[in-house]
Amino acid sequence: MNSFLLKKIDNTGLILFRMFFGILISLECYGAILTGWVKSNLVAPKFNFSFIGFEWLTTIAGPGMYVYFIVMGSLGILISIGYKYTYSMLAFALMWSGVYLMQKTSYNNHYYLLMLISSIMVFFPAHKDYSIDAKLNPEIRTNKMHAYFKYIIILQLFIVYTYAAIAKVYADWLNFEYIQVLMQGKANYFLIGDLLQLPWVHQIIAIFGILFDLLIIPALLWKPSRKYAFIFAVFFHLANSIIFQIGIFPYLALAFTVFFFDPKKIRALFFKNTLAYTPAKIITPKFKTLILGIWMLYFIFQIGLPLRHHFFKDDVLWTEEGHRLSWRMMLRKRSGTVHFNIVDKQTNTTTRVNLTHYLTKKQIRxxxxxPDFIWQFAQHLKKEAKKNNKEIAVFANAxxxxxxxxxxxLIxxxxxxxxxxxHHFKHNAFILPSSK
Known part of the structure; x- marks a missing residue:
């Protein structure tokens, strides 16, 4: 344990990742404003579907959410240049976690990954070299770090990719039906639109998707396959970026690869004329047991949380219970209709709810x-009625x-x-069983 996790290693990968990470989160935040994401998801809605239990997280009125994202983007720049790094990273982690939890209409797994990585990076010494912090305070400058910082990132990525691969092993992925449905929406793409409709392309995407997620981390760890794995990763993530337009995630995934390569090669490529760290004796950090214990608990949680849906009644693909925070990425396309009826318990009159009075088009879709959106909206209607001293019942036909x-x-x-x-950790009985 001491020789593997607590030995000192060259910190070049972490320093370079800090720079990439800061730039990418700045692009994510500024881009969210420019593309209209902030407006459509946080400004325009009268009511936001937050993660259940986090309803107290509300958006800021007026131009507040634009300022919020400008601040986060600016924090990304500070992180990249390493200025007041710990405070900048902590502020970004808290702000991003807040915006992630206050809305799920535009849910994306990489938003969750960004929340985890930014929280982890608060505790990393990523500012100890090539940073304004190190320039202003030369005493902190070093070219080394404990090895466990590197392996925390690698283990987190291994969990993400492995669960993503396992989740794809289900009927609609293996018989290519989901891939076909997914690619129908890409038919108008320039040059590649027609190609993406071909059955043999669907088969390649399905098989390669599972194999890539399952093997990419082991392949990057094994030196003989590392270079080829990196080339495949570049192709895979750039293709995802072009076809699915999923923001910074493909580029963030490529940035993570710096943790797998020889630090001397990275230093020679990006930080020329600097000395690499030569491994010396093992230096045990203070509070070793506490540090390792905390990270062990964190990874027990990360491994256990994505398994929770196996303990629920019915199929997660149908109920969605346990789907989020589980690395179940790009597995299904859901569409549906719902009608809400309100029954006034005092007058016993029934009213059909006009969703357009409450929700945006995106929220209505x-x-x-x-099912959790349906339940949350029913609770919102109940609260609105209570403000008017009314007691109502809410029924949904979905x-x-x-x-x-x-x-x-569905309901x-x-x-x-x-x-x-x-119920977060058991089946909600008002969700009807799926017909298998």
Whole structure:
């Protein structure tokens, strides 16, 4: 344990990753403003679908959310140049976690990964060289770090990719039905649109997707295959960027590869005329047991959380219970319709809810397909009625299609959702069983 995790190694990879990471999160935050993401998800909605339990996280009125993202983008620049690094990273981690948890209409796994990595990086000595902090305070400058910093990142990536590969081993992926449905939306792409409709292309995407996720981390760790794995990674992530347009994630994934290469080669390429660290005796950090214990608990949680849906009734593909925070990436396409009826308990009158009075078009598309969205909106209607001294019952008639299959009833239309509690770690009975 001491020789593997606590030995000192060259810190070039971490220093370079800090620079890449800061630039990428700046582009993510500024780009969110320029592309209209902030407006459509945080400014325009009258009501936001937060993660359940985080309803207290609300958006800032007026231009507040634009300022919020400008601040986060600016923090990214400070992180990249290593100025007040720990405070800058902590501020970004908190702010990004806040914006991640306050809305899930535009859910993306890389938003979750960004939250985890930025939180982890708060505790990393990524500012100890090639930073303004090191220039202003030369005493902190060093070209070494404990090895466990490197392996924390590698283990986190291994968890992400392995769970992503395992999740793809299900019927609609293996028979290429989901790939076909996914690619139908890319038919108008310039040059490659027609190619993406071909069955043999769907087969390659499906098989290569599983193999890449399963093997990329071991291949990068093994020196003889490292160079070839990196070339495949560049091709894979750039293709994902072009076809699926998923923001900074493909480039963040490539930035992570600096942790796998020989620090001497990285230093020679990016930091010429500087000395690499020569391994010396093992230096045990203070509070070794506490440090390793905390990281062990963190990874137990990271390994356990994505498994929770196996303990729920019914298929996660249908119920969505346990889907998020589980690295179940690009596995299904859901669409559906929902109608809400409000029953006034005092007058016993029934009213059909006009969703356009409450939600944006994007939110309406989501609420028709996801049970937690349906439940949350029912709770919102209940709170609105309570403000007007009314007591209501809320019933939902929702029909959902997954991967182009015929629509099925999702929510029990006889259950008053206003009286239901949401369960995070067990099945919610108002979600009807799937027909297998």
């Amino acid at each position: 989501k609420i028709g397909a996801y 029909r959902v299609s997954i991967n182009g299959k015929p629509k099925q009833q 029990d239309p006889k259950v008053d959702l206003a009286q239901e509690k949401w």
